[in-house]
Amino acid sequence: MSMRMLALAFLVACGGSEPAPPPAPAPAKAAKKEAPKPKPKPKPAEAVVVKPDADGVAHVEASDMMKYNTGRIEVEGTTFKIELKHVGSMAKTAMGHNLVVLQAGTDPVAWAGTAVTAAGNDYIPEDASAIIAHTKLIGGGESDTIEVVLPGPGEYPFVCSFPGHAAIMQGVIVAK
Numbered sequence: 680m681s682m683r684m685l686a687l688a689f690l691v692a693c694g695g696s697e698p699a700p701p702p703a704p705a706p707a708k709a710a711k712k713e714a715p716k717p718k719p720k721p722k723p724a725e726a727v728v729v730k731p732d733a734d735g736v737a738h739v740e741a742s743d744m745m746k747y748n749t750g751r752i753e754v755e756g757t758t759f760k761i762e763l764k765h766v767g768s769m770a771k772t773a774m775g776h777n778l779v780v781l782q783a784g785t786d787p788v789a790w791a792g793t794a795v796t797a798a799g800n801d802y803i804p805e806d807a808s809a810i811i812a813h814t815k816l817i818g819g820g821e822s823d824t825i826e827v828v829l830p831g832p833g834e835y836p837f838v839c840s841f842p843g844h845a846a847i848m849q850g851v852i853v854a855k
């Protein structure tokens with residue numbers, strides 16, 4: 680084979696062909712992106728409902744994150760118990776928590792404002808007229824259980840009276 684023949688053969692083999700057709704469009708179904716699955720969000724505490732267990736005890740947790748695990752306690756009747764458990768590890772002087780049940784209609788944040796001066800009494804003010812029941816002030820790893828006797832069915836605010844906690848650490852007891 681001469682050089683000329685080789686060159687021709689090369690041209691025939693590789694040159695002058697039609698441009699390749701564009702790739703066929705993928706079927707619409709395959710092209711459609713699957714919607715990303717929404718990530719499970721932690722429920723805000725307000726959305727978590729706590730009810731008394733078989734022994735009539737409503738279990739509430741408080742943490743080093745300055746939060747209760749619930750913003751709503753639902754009870755049947757007007758007598759029940761609340762166990763407050765501090766699931767954190769911080770000392771009560773730094774991240775103390777209590778749970779104070781207040782008379783219906785009491786503004787928990789405004790009331791807690793009157794409690795900040797009562798450091799000597801674990802933030803339970805001398806004027807206890809708005810208080811229905813309250814736990815001790817506790818630190819990490821501690822718990823306290825109290826009996827609550829409500830004056831009747833209705834909605835009663837509860838709050839932590841440790842300074843600065845009331846705006847976040849509050850909720851409502853709904854008694855039917």
Ligand SMILES: [Cu+2]
Nearest residue numbers: 776839841844
């Ligand atoms: Cu607190």
